[in-house]
Amino acid sequence: MHFEPPPGYQSIANPGLPYTGAIYGGLRPGMSLYFQGTVHKDATRFWINLQEGQVGDVSIAFHFNPRFSPSAHVVMNSRVGNWGGEETPGESAIQQGEDFQLLFIVTSEGYQIKINSSDYHLFKHRMPVEEVDAIDIMGDFDLNLMNIIGGGKGFIQGYPGLGQMMSIPYVGSIYGGLRKGMSVHIQGAVPSDATRFHISLQCAEAKCSNKALYINPRFIPAEVVVFNSFMERKFEEQERPTDMPLELGESFDIVIVVKEEGYQVNVNGREFYMFKHRMPVERVLAVAIGGDVYVGSVNVTGGNEGAIQAWPAQGYVGKNTYTQPIPGGLKAGTSLYFRGSLPTHNSNRFHLNLQAGDDLALHFNPRIQSRIVALNSSLNNGWGKQENVEEFPFRKGDPFELVFFVTSEGYELCVDGRQIYLYKHRVSPELVTGILIAQDVSVQAMNIIRDQEDTTAPPAPEDGEEGHVIEFPAPGDVSAGAASLNIDGGLKPGMSLYFEGTVHTETKRFTINLESGDDDILLHFNPRFEPDILVMNTKANGWQKDEKEDCPFQRGKDFQLLIKVTSEAYEIIVNGSNVYTYKHRVPVEQVTHIRICEGVTMQTVKIFKEQGIIKVYPGPGNVKDGGHSQDIDGGLRPGMSLCLQGTAPEGNPDRFNINLMSGDDIVLHFKVYYRFGLVVFNTKVGGWQLEERVGDQPLQAGRNFDLIFNVTLKGYQVIINERPFYLYKHRMAADSVTTMCIGGDVSFHAINIIRDSTGGEETGYNWRFLPMLSTQPTYNPSIPFSTMIPEGMSLKKTMVFGGRVLSGADRFAFDFIASSTGDRVFHFNPRLKENSVVRNSYIRKSWGSEERDVKSNPFREGECFEVVIRCGRLKFEVFANGKHMFDFYHLFQPFTEIDSLTISGDVQLFYVLI
Structure with a gap:
């Protein structure tokens, strides 16, 4: 195989x-x-x-x-x-x-x-x-x-290689645990006189811990590989494959791939055995190797970007306390991992609290003298009913591993690989804001592991049911017979249809129909080549009036076709150019299937569902006389952002205010006093509460400004002109906000609401762990190079470009374009003669303000480069040759509308990965 x-x-x-x-x-x-x-x-x-x-x-x-x-x-x-x-x-x-x-x-x-x-x-x-x-x-x-x-994307950790042979027995932590899609790669050799050895994926470093997978090659008296698991201090039923892939005196390469159904074990490049899961894979926190074996390297690979966050170890806590914020809170599928030890002497108790503001979601309190673990919660300064764990898992002087698995029901508490208790939620885990550790304990490691599967939750929808992309099997050549593709649930505004194909050399036409179940054709899309014309029509109780446009297709040529569904029309985009807007004659929701026929070979058909990341509202302009009110459907929640772009008036402006309203109450009152350089924050529930005043506000008369309210679990993080200004802590629930009201001496050109499910503050990331797409690169494309991004720009989309600046080059440019409007949402323009890297946006037929400052400029005549561009929630982050170069904020540009890319100028491209 x-x-x-x-x-x-x-x-x-x-x-x-x-x-x-x-x-x-x-x-x-x-x-x-x-x-x-x-x-x-x-x-x-x-x-x-x-x-x-x-x-x-x-x-x-x-x-x-x-x-x-x-x-x-x-x-x-x-x-x-x-x-x-x-x-x-x-x-x-x-x-x-x-x-x-x-x-x-x-x-x-x-x-x-x-x-x-x-x-x-x-x-x-x-x-x-x-x-x-x-x-x-x-x-x-x-x-x-x-x-x-063992490096780059998905890399978690590497261990010593050959030439620095590991001592056996060996045990190493898998910080954050295993997850589906990860792999354990072991390289080594079997001694010529070996009798047996074992490889164990287990729930802790302790020898007696539960083992999810135990691989045991044996050479005497007979050659066999025994597979098993070890739970509750005993081995379970053995599984014995008939083959023995290892030889005495020979090296080996073992890869254990974590799959949905079990552990796929591959030996020396060949599939050997599938051992089905007997316990949740997320419980595995260590790999252990023992017996007659030489081991040169162990690598753990895979996992999601941002899944593991390590915090600095505190060491001995004692009379001090240690606190660690948890940005974004907890949710089902998240785990907290602690490695530590109890002092040998004078050890009485310690506690670990999960704090939710002034409340305690979980008070975890091992008491050494009475040999119990006390569990409780504190709400409104009052303790609840204590729950005790009767089996005491800690010993003085001994190390331990402690894991809190967050499920939809509660916290599963595991010590040294064994579950000791399920503590049911009394406080929603989303409200947890931090950890506090105190008293007689030493802490060597702490990790938070996000985005694991919650094994107690209901099963997730199948792919395509709720997913963003539905991909159909390629219809291929349809000249001999039409292809019909069902669209479950019909079409809706915000969705897009994407086709990649090749027009046949001798054809007179081809057709794509969007049809309903009663034989009506809602969109008849019919390119014709004798003469060259594009015909569009609708058939509902008979054919209606044709609409015609110049044909954008050529015989014998490849094409990319994107049909965007809006509330009013189908927007037709071919090879990155906006060709036509065909207004609906029949409600789009009646579409049930696609029919493709005649002279075309279709390699790709996809449906992209609406992402709903960003909501763009028209700017109200000057609000001094009438004010402005904007509904916020669904309220606010952690992870969302309100982004406003405005201008302070010329002359001597006085003040303006922004109120986030909940009925007649004001959840957040934000008021700028220009003359006093002051910002006042407050909340009004029945009456005004205590003001919070912040000086040194940066807004100046006659100047443009960007204002952002990031909604976090703690409060509203206010950012002015890309700099954090103030955190106003919640006094009312953010999800109660229904309206934003603006008034005073100010003009606003744009208001955007950016939705995100991550929760909490936006944090940085390590560029080495950027997720790459699974598509194959395009090698050595000609310049100018154009391609479509049919699914649009999305959060965490990462693009990689490798190339060389031509000798004698003047400039080149990357343009990320919204085809429906022609807007260049992100224009990235290295200029060699000026030794600068210009960034800008061309929106509504007007260039914005240029940005030129960069941390490093890698572009030189005749030299090679590699550029990585990542789309974040608020900005594009750009790296060149492994170094962060700049960020380009897209708060007020429709980045989700980007669907094509053009690269032009004095540059040679080696590869493009999108």
């Missing part, structure tokens, strides 16, 4: 040669690089360089250079200033005209080289491996696949 590398690898398929690219996060011991290729029949040589930097006179940590004259051999070297001494191990298994597999294992000692699964050579380090951040490949071979294992 074909083995598919587990998620979490940095993988590149069929890169063209020569190839130069980044190694996200750099190299470190415990990582591996895998290459699969074919040598040309007349090859003379090729090379693979692991190096620092991608352009110029770089340092080369490892130069791997197979040569084929006079015979097949490999030359290895390094260049740090000058070339060092060559190492030539001898005859190579890489031969002219043959396929090969090559593995570089990064160890603390050097690079362990394997060719076709056999050890070949250990090239010792001549420069620090951590300085390697790029790879360069060139020569007489075809590279089919390259995997960088």
Whole structure:
């Protein structure tokens, strides 16, 4: 069977040669690089360089250079200033005209080289491996696949590699636990005199903890691999596959892939056995290895971006207290992980509180003398009924692992891999704002693990039922017979239909119909080529009047077609250009299926549902005389933002106010006094409460400003001109807000409400953990390059561009466009002659204010670059060659309307990944 590398690898398929690219996060011991290729029949040589930097006179940590004259051999070297001494191990298994597999294992000692699964050579380090951040490949071979294992996207942790053999028995924590889609990768060897060894995925580092998966290869008296689990201090029923994939005296490569149904165990690139889950995979917090085995590396890969957040360890708490905020609160599927120990002497008790403002959602209180764990909650300064855990899981002087699994029912409390209690919710976990730890305990590690599956919750909808994208099987060539695709639930405003296809060379026409169940055709979309014309119509009790437009399709050419459904019409966009707006003649909700026929081959058909991320309201303009009121449907909740773009009047303005209303009550009163440089905050419930006053307000007469209210669990975080200004804590529930009222000396040009389900404050992230899309890159596209982004821009969408600035270049540009309006929502324009990087927006036929400041400018004539652009909730975040370059705020631009990209100018592109 074909083995598919587990998620979490940095993988590149069929890169063209020569190839130069980044190694996200750099190299470190415990990582591996895998290459699969074919040598040309007349090859003379090729090379693979692991190096620092991608352009110029770089340092080369490892130069791997197979040569084929006079015979097949490999030359290895390094260049740090000058070339060092060559190492030539001898005859190579890489031969002219043959396929090969090559593995570089990064160890603390050097690079362990394997060719076709056999050890070949250990090239010792001549420069620090951590300085390697790029790879360069060139020569007489075809590279089919390259995997960088243990780093980059989805990487969680790496352990020592070969050359620094781990001591056995070995146990290591999997901080945050396992989740579906993750993998455990173990490289090692079986001694020639081995009797047995084991690999265990278990609920804690303790030897006696529950084990979700226990793999036990045995060589004497018979060769067999035993699979089992261990729960409540005893092994369960064994499973014994008939095959033995391991050999005495041979190395091995074991990958355990966590799948929906169980653990898929692959050995040396082949699927070996599926061990079905016997306990929730989220309980697994450690990997343990013991017995007769050599282990060189253990890597845990995969997982979602932002899923694990580690906090600094406090050490011994004692008479002090330790507090840690939890931005965004807790929810079902989240876990809190603690590793610590009790002092050997004078240990009496400690407590760990989950705080919800002044209330305690959970008071966890182990009492050493009485040997109970007391559990309780405190509401309105009053304790509830105490619950006691009779089995005491802690001992003086011993380490422990403590996990709180948040479920829809309560907190599952686990110590050293064993569940000790379920404490049912008395306070909603979403209201938890922080952790407090006090008294006789040492804390070595604390993690919060988000976005796990809540095994107690009802099953989630199937893909496509509530998902954002519905993808149909490709209809292919429909000239011999029409393709009919059902649309469950019909169409609705806010949805889009996307097609990729090829017009046949000799065809006279093709047709796409949006039809209802009673044979009516709501949209008849009919490109014709004799003559070239696009005909659109509706059939309801007979054909109605044609609407015609110039045909945007060409015979024999590929196309991208996007049909956006609005409340009034179908917006037709072809190859990124807005072609026509066809107004509804029959309610769009009556559409039940798509019919495609005649001279076209259709490779892709998708439906994109409305994301509903951003709601754009027209700016009220000057509100001094009449004021302005704006309804807020559904109220506010943590994670939402109110974004306003305005102008303070010229002259001597006095004041203005923004009120968030709940009926006659004012949940938030925000008042700016220009002359006094003062902002007043308050709440009115029946009568006014105590004011909060903040000086040094930055708004100036005659100047534009951006004003943001981020709704967090604590309160309203006010941001003025991209700088945090003040946090006004909640005095009334945010979800009671129904209206926003504005009045006074101010003009507002735009009001946006941005919705998000993340909750809490927006935080930073590590660019090395950016999620990549699963699509294949486009290699070496011609310039100008245009493509559609049919699903539109969405939160966390990440795009990667690799290329080179042409010699003598003046400028080039990336334009992210909303085809329906022609607006350039994000214009990214490096200018070489000016040594600047210009950013702007072209909205409603007018350019905005340019932004030019950057933290670093990597663009130089003749030099290569890699640009990563990520769409955040409030801004685009742009990185170049691994460094953060700038942020571009899109608060007042319709970023969700972006559906096409154009790259033009003095640039060469190597690859585009969207």
